[in-house]
Amino acid sequence: MGEDPPNPSPEEKSILFKPMIDRRSFLKGMAGVFGVSLVGVGKGYSNTDKNEILLERVPVTIPNLPAAFRGFKIAQLSDLHSSPLVSIDHLQASANLAARENPDLVVLTGDFIGHKIRTFLAKYHEFDRQYVDNIVEAFSVLKPPHGIFAVLGNHDFWSGPEATQYITDTFSKGLGVNWLRNRRVELQRGSDRIQLIGVDDLWEKTFSLRKAYQNVDPERTRILLSHNPEVNEEFQWNSGLSAELILSGHTHGGQVVLPFIGPPFLPGIRNKKFIGGLVEEEGRQTYITRGVGHLVVPLRLNCPPEVTLIELI
Ligand SMILES: [Fe+2]
Structure with a gap:
């Protein structure tokens, strides 16, 4: 009789069971958006104008929040x-909306550019450094006292x-951005501290919740930045780890939301609970x-662009 195979580690379980999507599957889904969009654009419906960007104010109650961070x-x-x-111009309008609120901290939760897509009609989102430079120029108005952190x-x-x-490199040099690639930092106000943790994208091999949580104190407030909100599923393989608040994006709220039907396409999200807004999962609050x-x-x-202002209370 041979030996039983060893139990997979949390990282191995994560790779085996997480909902992977590749570029090809993504493109198939986008074909649906194309169809709907041609009708929408033809009829003149579009929420993409810079004047349609909404500032969403989201108060979040965190039970173990230290006093100095109330109102953060x-x-x-x-x-x-x-x-x-x-x-x-669109990027500048979003940065101005955020800057006007004098935030204590700015977080950027990924998808700064698009990846190259070729269709029979055209090529989209071919990488050009100019697109990154545009963000740096537009976001130069953001100078929060606790800095800018990103995943x-x-x-x-x-x-x-x-x-x-x-x-x-460009964001670090141009904006002083601190990257949270599977690591955590502490933010301090007076003698109070909270923890800010960040992970690489959930679908990447470099994603590691374990690594990110290496020095995390479970007793102290934990805010996790994860581009993909379905990071929530990863906590089942990583017992003992959690977060009081997760900040995510990725879904675009569906980008195209049909009346009575909802979004016809969601990029790889299995659980519709995570399309948008503030949701709760096993004690963790996630804002998408x-x-x-x-x-x-x-x-x-039916899905205007958004700048979010989270207020910790
Ligand atoms: Fe995106």
């Missing part, structure tokens, strides 16, 4: 998808290592923003 304001900007479809999204990784390197930009087509339908 976090501006979240996500899914910028800087490209020919998302102009520097990468699936489209950033799908654009290849040269693109991700350029994004991380609709994001600033849009992908592939210049259309959002």
